[in-house]
Amino acid sequence: MRFRVERDVLAEAVAWTARSLPSRPPVPVLAGLLVEADKTGLTLSGFDYEVSAQVRVDAQVEEPGRALVSGRLLADISRSLPPQPVSVTTEGPKVLLVCGSARFALLTLPVDEYPTLPELPHVTGTLPSGLLATAVAQVAVAAGRDDTLPVLTGIRVEIEGDTVTLAATDRYRLAVRELTWHPEQPGLSAVSLVPARTLADTAKALTGIETVSIALSTGTAGEGLMGFEGQGRRTTTRLLEGEFPKYRALLPSESSAVATVDTAVLVEAVKRVSLVAERNTPVRLTFAAEELQLDAGTGEEAQASESLPCTLDGEPLTIAFNPHFLLDGLSAIDAEVTRFSFTAATKPAVITAGGTGEAAGPAPYRYLLMPVRLSG
Amino acid sequence: MSRSQLNRPSSPQRGWGDDTGCSVLHVDMDAFYASVSLLDRPELHGRPVVVGGGGTRGVVLSATYEARALGVHSAMPMTRARRLAPQAVVVEPDHRAYARVSAGVMELFRSITPLVEPLSLDEAFLDVSGAVRRLGSPARIGELVRARVHDEQGITCSVGVASTKFVAKLASTRAKPDGLLVVPAAEVVAFLHPLPVGALWGVGERTEEQLTRLGLRTVGDLAAVPRATLERALGPAAGRHLADLAWGRDSRAVVPHEPDKSIGAEETFATDVDDPDVIRRELLRLAEKVAARLRHQGWRGRTVSIKVRFADFTTITRARTLRDPTDVGQEVYATARALYEALGLQRARLRLVGVRVEGLVDAAGVAEQLLLDAPERGWREAEQAADRAVERFGRGAVRPATLVDRDVRPGG
Numbered sequence: 105m106r107f108r109v110e111r112d113v114l115a116e117a118v119a120w121t122a123r124s125l126p127s128r129p130p131v132p133v134l135a136g137l138l139v140e141a142d143k144t145g146l147t148l149s150g151f152d153y154e155v156s157a158q159v160r161v162d163a164q165v166e167e168p169g170r171a172l173v174s175g176r177l178l179a180d181i182s183r184s185l186p187p188q189p190v191s192v193t194t195e196g197p198k199v200l201l202v203c204g205s206a207r208f209a210l211l212t213l214p215v216d217e218y219p220t221l222p223e224l225p226h227v228t229g230t231l232p233s234g235l236l237a238t239a240v241a242q243v244a245v246a247a248g249r250d251d252t253l254p255v256l257t258g259i260r261v262e263i264e265g266d267t268v269t270l271a272a273t274d275r276y277r278l279a280v281r282e283l284t285w286h287p288e289q290p291g292l293s294a295v296s297l298v299p300a301r302t303l304a305d306t307a308k309a310l311t312g313i314e315t316v317s318i319a320l321s322t323g324t325a326g327e328g329l330m331g332f333e334g335q336g337r338r339t340t341t342r343l344l345e346g347e348f349p350k351y352r353a354l355l356p357s358e359s360s361a362v363a364t365v366d367t368a369v370l371v372e373a374v375k376r377v378s379l380v381a382e383r384n385t386p387v388r389l390t391f392a393a394e395e396l397q398l399d400a401g402t403g404e405e406a407q408a409s410e411s412l413p414c415t416l417d418g419e420p421l422t423i424a425f426n427p428h429f430l431l432d433g434l435s436a437i438d439a440e441v442t443r444f445s446f447t448a449a450t451k452p453a454v455i456t457a458g459g460t461g462e463a464a465g466p467a468p469y470r471y472l473l474m475p476v477r478l479s480g
Numbered sequence: 481m482s483r484s485q486l487n488r489p490s491s492p493q494r495g496w497g498d499d500t501g502c503s504v505l506h507v508d509m510d511a512f513y514a515s516v517s518l519l520d521r522p523e524l525h526g527r528p529v530v531v532g533g534g535g536t537r538g539v540v541l542s543a544t545y546e547a548r549a550l551g552v553h554s555a556m557p558m559t560r561a562r563r564l565a566p567q568a569v570v571v572e573p574d575h576r577a578y579a580r581v582s583a584g585v586m587e588l589f590r591s592i593t594p595l596v597e598p599l600s601l602d603e604a605f606l607d608v609s610g611a612v613r614r615l616g617s618p619a620r621i622g623e624l625v626r627a628r629v630h631d632e633q634g635i636t637c638s639v640g641v642a643s644t645k646f647v648a649k650l651a652s653t654r655a656k657p658d659g660l661l662v663v664p665a666a667e668v669v670a671f672l673h674p675l676p677v678g679a680l681w682g683v684g685e686r687t688e689e690q691l692t693r694l695g696l697r698t699v700g701d702l703a704a705v706p707r708a709t710l711e712r713a714l715g716p717a718a719g720r721h722l723a724d725l726a727w728g729r730d731s732r733a734v735v736p737h738e739p740d741k742s743i744g745a746e747e748t749f750a751t752d753v754d755d756p757d758v759i760r761r762e763l764l765r766l767a768e769k770v771a772a773r774l775r776h777q778g779w780r781g782r783t784v785s786i787k788v789r790f791a792d793f794t795t796i797t798r799a800r801t802l803r804d805p806t807d808v809g810q811e812v813y814a815t816a817r818a819l820y821e822a823l824g825l826q827r828a829r830l831r832l833v834g835v836r837v838e839g840l841v842d843a844a845g846v847a848e849q850l851l852l853d854a855p856e857r858g859w860r861e862a863e864q865a866a867d868r869a870v871e872r873f874g875r876g877a878v879r880p881a882t883l884v885d886r887d888v889r890p891g892g
Contacts, residue, residue, distance in 0.1 A: 275851045354852050384804065386847045402845060426849055452852060477848040 105169025105194045107141045109161065111203060114190050115182040117148050117159045120337065122179040123309060126152040136213040137175035139192070139199075141165045149221055150175055153342075155302055156221045160336040171199050172213040181208055222340050224331040225321030228263065228292060231285035233307075233316045233334065238438070239270055239281045240307040242469055245432040247300030248274035255346035258297040261330070263320070265291060271351050272300055277429050278351055278452075278472040279436065285318075294320055297344040298330050306332055306339055313337065354472060356454060359445035361418025363391045364458040367442045371434050373398055373410045378427035380406040386424035386476035391416050391444075400427070423449045424476040433471035443467075450477055497664040499619040499641055503609035504734060506640040506648035507589065507625055510657040512602035513542030515635040516581050517571045528568035532558045537748050537831075541573050545657055557793065578602075581633050588628055592621060595734045603652075605645055607734035622660045643668065644730035646681040668728035673700030680725045682718070690714065702726040743779065744787075745769045746834025752791045754827040763816045764809075765883055766835040771809035774837060775867055780805035780846050781837035784815040788823065789832035798823065804849060805841050809880075810859040812837060 121137055129135040129152065138149040146163035149156065171194050181201065182190075188204040194212070201208040240259065248256030262269040270281045310316050310332055319331035328343035378387050380401040390397040396414040401407035423446065433455045434442060441458030452474050456467035509515065513531045518524050528547035532540045540561050543552040550565040561568070582601040589596040592615065595607035608621045615621050622639040629637045636658040640651025643665045650672075655661035663671045677696055678688045694713060696702050702710070703726035711719030724730065745766045753759060763786070774780060784806075785799035798819040806812060816835045866878035 273852065275853060276849055278852055349853055384847065384849070386849075424847065450850060472852065474850045474852050477850055 105139075105141050105171055105192070105199075106167040107146060107163045107165040108189050108191045109146060109163040111182075111185050111187055111190050113161050113163075115185065117146075117161045118175075118179050118182045120159050120309060121148040121150045121157045122175040123150075123305070124152060124155040124157040124339065125150045125175040131217075133172065133213050133217045133219075135174060135176065136172040136218065137178055138170065138172050138215070138218055139178075140170040141192075142168045151219060151221050153219070154299070155306075155339065155341045157339045158221060158337070169194055170215055172215040172218050173199050173210045174213070177210060181210075222329055224333060224338055224340060225319040225329055227288055227317045227319045227333070228294065229285050229287040230315050230317045231268075231283070233310045233313050235283060236316055237307040237311050239268075239283050239469075240304050242436040242438070242471075243270040243272045243279045243281050244300045244304040245272075245436050246274060246277045246279035246471065247272035250274075254344055255297065255348055257300055258344040258346075258348070259300045259303050260348045260351075261294075261296050261298055261320075263287070263292055263294045265293070271348070273349060273351055275349075276426070276474050277433065278354055279433075279470070280351070280355070280472075281469045283468065296320060296328060296330060297346065297348055298341060299344055302341045303330075306341060309339070310334065310337070354452065355470065356445070356447055356452065359418070359447055359454070361391070361416060361421055361446045363396065363414050363416045363418075363444045363446075364441050365396055365412065365414045365444070367434060367437055367440055367458075369412050370396075370442060371431065373412055374427055374431055374434070377408045377410050378431075380408045381427055384426070386478070387427040387430065388422060388424045388478070390420070390422040391446075392420045418446070421446055421449055423453060424478050425453075425473055426476055429473055433473055436469070436471060438469075449475060451475075496619045496660070497662045497667060499617050499662045499664065501665045502618045502641045502643050502648075502662060503607055503612070504642055504645055504648045505606040505608055505618065505622055505625070506642075506645070506652040507604055507606060507622075507629075508638050508640075508649075508652045508656070509585070509602040509629075510636045510638060511542055511544055511548075512581075512635070513573060513578060514544045514547075514571075516577050517542075517574060518544070519577070519581075519634055521571070524569055524571075528552070528565050529571055530558070530561050530565065530568045531571050531573050532561065533573065537750075543568075555795075581635065584633055585629055585637075588632060589625070592625065595736050597734045597736055605648065605734045619660065619662050622662075626658075626660060644728065645732050645734065646725060646730045647671070647728060649681070650675070650679055669703075672726065672728055673698060673703060675699045677702055680722060681730075682721055682725070687714065687718070687722075699726050741779070741840040742781070742836055742838040743770055743773050743777070743840065744785075744834055744836030745773075746787060746832055748789075748832045749830065752829040752831050754829045756825075756827070759820065759830060759833060760817060761882055762833055763820060763835060764813045764880055766833065767813035767816050768809040768880065768883070770835050770837055771807055771812050771863065772867060772870075774807040774840075775843075775864065778843045779840040780807045780843045781840045782806070783838040784812055784819070785836045785838060786816045786819045787832070787834035787836070788820070788825075788830055791829040791831050793831070795832075796823075799838070801839070805839070805843075805846055806837075807843060808859045809863055 126134055134152050140147040143165060145160055147160050149158040185203040190203045193200045197212055199210045199212055243259050247259060256274050260271045266284050266287055268283050268285050272279050313334035315334055317333045321329050329340050330343060331338060331340040374387060377398045377400045381387055388399040393416050394413060395411050397411040399409045437457050439457030443456050443458035445454040452472045455471040455473060514529055517531050528550055529544040530540055530547050530552055531542045532538050538558045540552060540554055540556045540558060542554055547565050547568050552561045552565050578601055586598055589604055589606055593606050593608050593611045597605040608618050611621060615624060618641050622641050626637055626639055638652045638655040638657060639660045640648040640655060641662040642648040642651050647663050647668055651661040651663045677683055677691045677699060702722060707723040710723050747762055747766060782805045783799050783801045785797050787797045789795040800815050800819055869878045
């Protein structure tokens, strides 16, 4: 194998592929990054049985070939190279990398033992990468982190024609985001459960690309995959199995009170007041006609309170939330004004972007937050 | 208790070294339960006496040094103790007397310094840094405590004087019985390094086994291992903790508080049991009992632990901390059962099982994070209703179906 490649092209491609490499590989070859050169260019691949990443870039290939080298080391090296073309050559059991006057000789791993990357399933539709990243980030905050309940660590992806619904819940909150995409064929209907952390990482890593194609195989044999592709990059992730909670029934159909608050002002106030909220203790929100008062802390401990303007349509109420869960929702809103809809102090509150009236139909993003019950 | 047996040398060490900066005292009553039991029985002084429950399957609560010399020690089955020391006098425990003497001793400690941290009925840490000008050097205060405990309560105690809590505790063990040992700040490392690793605070049987497998027998061996290696072998928290202790570093302050509250229940089976169904049922019964006591006393706890004693008396405990404090029997049971199942016992014969809830907090101050998919009235409400039924109709009026005695269940 012998090829020359631009320094920045190599560094970016290696960084993108190495992202999915396991830090503690179950088998040594998985720490490797597969470098394949053919007449049309260079392909870099990484795989940890859960996630695969592959990128194709232009290179001047003088002699086709393949080699497996330590991904971590190659990423560190390519990031630090001087701004000059890089030439890569295999020489016996080593890979020689020369850039300007810098020379590296890397050991190779047994390339024959490297697993085959999963095939990308059929493309089912496309959407802008920015929309995907925003929507996934909004939903991923509500996903569970407890591996003993694997179903809740996933994001449910429901495709119904040109509507995609993403949902995640850890039983304390539920985030639902609806968005419109471009399906390959009309009338498509599919459901899958993707590991939330992987999906969030993937969506973020794809933001450099304009349009992302999504490929889905629900695999009847249980080996379901979701693939993402665009501009020479493709990545796949294994799907989770299991029954996601029937979350639609949890979304309240009506509310007894609706309040709107300036999002940034509320976020700052919640952060300040919750400084005195010890582990697992809530911040209390008292909504009145024109004022929202925040309190945290108990009589025996430090206390804090702050009030800010709000509008309220309905009966005044006091409700308490875990401040972290509240901030997660407020940060995901992505709007200047936040709208709270309540039914009761022990029933979930719905947080949506303000400004849109009831007439505009359900908000594209809804964050359902279960309150904390105050005793005594 | 096993720890004190572990590092007690054949003859006690005593002595006053340079006690500058040694403001932590660990005061430990000598053979507390036995000594108190003997207060009303002066005729038994100097004879082997064993305090323990009656019945064939009770255990030794405490024993006088005369009985200990014959091999009797705490937590040993009474039958074994009787065999080892047939001439010993067996005394029934008198818990009221223990509480009374303990309260008197703690009161005495608090007259010396407000910084008293009781560990149990019969031992406490004292921080005497504020009392030095009034009462003299820490060692002098230690002797004062010993003299007053003897004068006021008629029992003896041993005192460890050191600059940190865990060294003070080791020192009092070394000084036993009826002694005082100062470990000067400059000699802490020399004092610690010859000790077996099991002497360190936080090294139980499992950790000790792990360390022995790594060839680390003494605290000195441990101290010679790079911190990073320990962290890798034992996990970051435990590794760091042991690396610090091995060099005598212990930054814990003496915190005046009541002993950690916990509520537990255990059951010694009439005959050893290996049937998982019977054990699960017993765990359920104990969990329900513990939870009812929690609710009755207005507590909730975050940590659930189980204790399992095998037929050969090996005893293990396992604990899990929940996200939120609980007083719900079903939650306690679910956790206890998960801990039991995780042991993977292949029909091992068990002598005793226990369930305990620790880290108690006042139920009135607990904020409860509600779940999206849980009914508004759940197990807590069901169990509270059962509590009310029990109050009215007596114990056993309402209980889980699996605990209803099969024999009295109507046919079908």
